[in-house]
Amino acid sequence: QSVLTQPPSVSAAPGQKVTISCSGSGSNVGRNFVSWYRQFPGAAPKLLIYENNKRPSGIPDRFSGSKSGPSATLGITGLQTGDEAHYYCGTWDSSLNVWVFGGGTKLTVL
């Protein structure tokens, strides 16, 4: 049972937009920066979003992040079949003094 709650799966058609939620609490998402990661099967995770809504160099602006209170959201526009992957949110939990990840969301582009 993850401290951060993500939907197990989401799906949308190519070219459409999808959002993935990450629900936490005041000690983690509500207090600290949230980052988002994408992982393809058999590969290491890759940072997509840091500090709630910033994109590292090389990440297209189709990817966006937002946060409100204890919840964060990853948005992906202009979906491509190559976006099919698992997506994870992560942040520090100031009460537990540990880093926490969401359980992950599998994105299917139909």
Add this chain to the structure above:
Amino acid sequence: EVQLMESGGGSVQPGGSLRLSCVASEFTLSDHFMDWVRQAPGKGLEWVARIRNKANSDSTEYAASVKGRFTISRDDSKNSVFLQMNSLTREDTAVYYCARKHYGIDVWGQGTTVTVSS
């Protein structure tokens, strides 16, 4: 190119020990927080341990599931971070990633596989 390369994974019997290593390229590891993150087969990401930078006194934190059994450490002369794993159980079977915490966890190694089995 900024890189992390893990080594030391393998098969070990329950109750055994293993030491994972991670060497950094093109950045000074001691300037950053460094993490170990693992992923059991078919499961999600699980954060394992963190060692902070020198400016933060090299302090460490551990997940509850490994506290008292795993130890994270650093050797600045080798630009490397280590994970000493003792009293291993089948639940520790996973791919272990070394990662850099900068703005988010921004650099990841390719992972090393640990299998705990009799």
